[in-house]
């Protein structure tokens with residue numbers, strides 16, 4: 228079985244997000260990059276399938292050379308090889324089209340993604356990819372088992388969960404639950420060393436039809452000073468919520 | 476050209492997110508000097524419910540085969556009737572449909588919009604980015620635009636109109652997914668739709684103490700949520716985990732009990748209109764991002780607060 232895991236490289240979750248002086252772009256100064264946390268669940272699941280089913284795991288990232296440190300980390304976690312499409316991601320559709328090309332060339336049985344990238348928050352690439360490849364798509368997955376050419380997936384739906392079975396190849400986007408937090412793999416020295424020698428192929432992009440562009444960015448305005456209410460005076464809290472905030 | 480809006484229903488009843496999406500579409504239509512056409516799949520509710528928010532036409536797509544949710548088939552069905560600007564809620568289901576629709580229509584997709592467009596030609600709209608840490612003004616190329624509205628950010632706005640209804644039978648192509656079983660938490664408020672959310676963290680000490688959190692939530696008509704470690708340890712289900720790596724929510728009122736207010740937690744909840752923090756540590760970072768705060772022991776404050784709210788509601 229061949230698995231493709233789509234990895235996006237995002238600012239570390241503790242990062243303060245700043246913009247350039249003219250607000251037109253994200254200011255990358257001093258940012259630590261990490262594997263998009265939701266993709267890490269997908270990657271770990273793929274590595275588990277590699278162990279249990281002898282699958283091979285390829286990762287793909289659409290990004291400039293700056294993304295390679297994060298890709299090496301994914302290789303250290305256990306992916307076999309990597310493909311980088313050498314371009315700064317522009318919009319979801321161009322990213323999905325670039326990945327679709329890699330997917331078609333490689334003929335993968337299973338494509339795993341995160342549900343959403345924590346920088347752009349498009350939540351769009353996986354579904355677009357499925358549509359471009361004309362493969363079944365399962366979003367918001369919180370459980371996955373593979374049996375031969377079929378997968379059983381647990382997904383979140385409005386108001387609950389459902390278990391579905393799907394014929395492979397398919398695109399599955401997931402989050403925590405694909406594996407548990409405690410199952411995430413911290414690369415060891417050997418992993419890090421071998422990752423350096425694994426193949427990382429760089430391909431040039433071909434998509435130019437950008438549909439969405441960022442005009443400007445704004446930080447979220449800070450809240451006014453908190454109003455503290457004494458624990459002995461909860462009547463006052465109730466009054467404030469009722470009369471001032473008008474939320475109860 | 477009309478503004479199209481996908482009005483999602485659950486077992487035939489329109490969701491609040493559908494009303495919000497229609498309200499949003501109406502604002503776009505007013506800006507564009509046109510009207511709103513709502514499209515639903517197998518609705519049981521009356522179309523009147525959508526005229527109320529400004530839809531002047533409701534197209535109901537009927538198909539026995541579309542009874543269960545199926546992103547691809549739903550996108551295909553929608554794609555046969557919509558054109559131009561299409562509004563969908565950013566709900567679990569619709570956020571899978573929208574990207575597929577964008578591929579089919581070769582349209583620009585802007586997800587997580589938080590306000591009506593700043594301009595409709597070119598289409599420019601403010602959306603959430605960096606997990607609630609920032610906003611981005613996005614611009615679409617061309618006039619095929621698919622837009623998803625971040626739930627609870629625009630709000631439901633009444634705008635009564637008289638409309639017409641049309642029913643269409645649609646066919647669909649199978650996508651290879653078979654539903655094996657479903658587990659619906661019936662009667663529970665949908666976290667992303669809830670107006671009020673009561674959320675608790677590791678300060679609650681253990682799952683056995685959640686009774687008082689639920690009492691407070693029930694009294695307020697609120698949904699319950701939790702911090703990430705609480706769901707990681709298994710005190711609460713994953714579906715309640717809010718934050719950067721969990722659900723992002725924007726209720727009118729978010730009550731955080733025994734949650735320290737780590738940046739990853741805040742990212743998912745700081746769009747809430749009003750935030751109340753209850754924490755026994757006056758230095759807890761959450762107080763810096765709160766509107767109201769009580770420094771004290773949750774185990775005393777929560778039951779007392781519940782009683783006081785009951786008293787208020789009793790009047």
Ligand SMILES: Cc1cc2nc3c(=O)[nH]c(=O)nc-3n(C[C@H](O)[C@H](O)[C@H](O)COP(=O)(O)OP(=O)(O)OC[C@H]3O[C@@H](n4cnc5c(N)ncnc54)[C@H](O)[C@@H]3O)c2cc1C
Pocket residue numbers: 240264675676677678679701702703704705716717718719720721732733734735736737738739740743753754755756759771772773774
């Ligand atoms: C990659 C990554 C992603 C993450 N994503 C998320 C996310 O999406 N959501 C999220 O929530 N976290 C996330 N986190 C974790 C986050 O950094 C914090 O660790 C977490 O939010 C802390 O949870 P907590 O506030 O419940 O627990 P703690 O930090 O342990 O805080 C407990 C609080 O309870 C208070 N308390 C204790 N006893 C009482 C009492 N009797 N009465 C009142 N208050 C009391 C304490 O003063 C303290 O402030 C993420 C972390 C990482 C590294």
Ligand SMILES: Nc1ncnc2c1ncn2[C@@H]1O[C@H](COP(=O)(O)O)[C@@H](O)[C@H]1O
Pocket residue numbers: 232233234235236263265266287288289290316319322339340341342343344345347348349350351352353
């Ligand atoms: N630049 C990228 N390179 C590779 N995979 C990506 C990229 N952007 C997004 N993805 C994948 O698509 C998922 C959803 O991303 P998004 O649509 O940007 O929210 C991510 O979790 C990744 O699995």
